[in-house]
Amino acid sequence: xxxxxxxxxxxxxxxxxxxxxxxxxxxxxxxxxxxxxxxxxxxxxxxxxxxxxxxxxxxxxxxxxxxxxxxxxxxxxxxxxxxxxxxxxxxxxxxxxxxxxxxxxxxxxxxxxxxxxxxxxx
Numbered sequence: 001x002x003x004x005x006x007x008x009x010x011x012x013x014x015x016x017x018x019x020x021x022x023x024x025x026x027x028x029x030x031x032x033x034x035x036x037x038x039x040x041x042x043x044x045x046x047x048x049x050x051x052x053x054x055x056x057x058x059x060x061x062x063x064x065x066x067x068x069x070x071x072x073x074x075x076x077x078x079x080x081x082x083x084x085x086x087x088x089x090x091x092x093x094x095x096x097x098x099x100x101x102x103x104x105x106x107x108x109x110x111x112x113x114x115x116x117x118x119x120x121x122x
Contacts, residue, residue, distance in 0.1 A: 048106040
């Protein structure tokens with residue numbers, strides 16, 4: 001039983017290394033033709049999952065400090081991936097959502113990652 005478990009650990013270790021190599025930021029940039037760094041990609045993906053999160057919520061799930069997150073979101077707004085808007089129920093709250101362009105990019109990245117994972121597993 002222990003040998004089987006160790007085989008699984010070894011296989012998982014190899015998969016993680018291979019996936020990390022395949023999903024380097026340069027690879028993603030080439031595949032979707034966008035200029036994003038890893039924190040920007042992380043934030044985009046969380047906005048996609050959370051659907052119009054508050055900045056504070058986005059900071060909690062990404063582990064990024066609010067001041068740094070604000071700069072990241074500023075860059076994403078400049079690149080037209082996201083927009084900010086006030087929450088209609090509380091104007092002190094700012095929500096972030098993907099633009100149609102940002103949504104399209106995240107979907108392309110997710111599709112590309114899935115295809116790469118399939119190729120690694122084969």
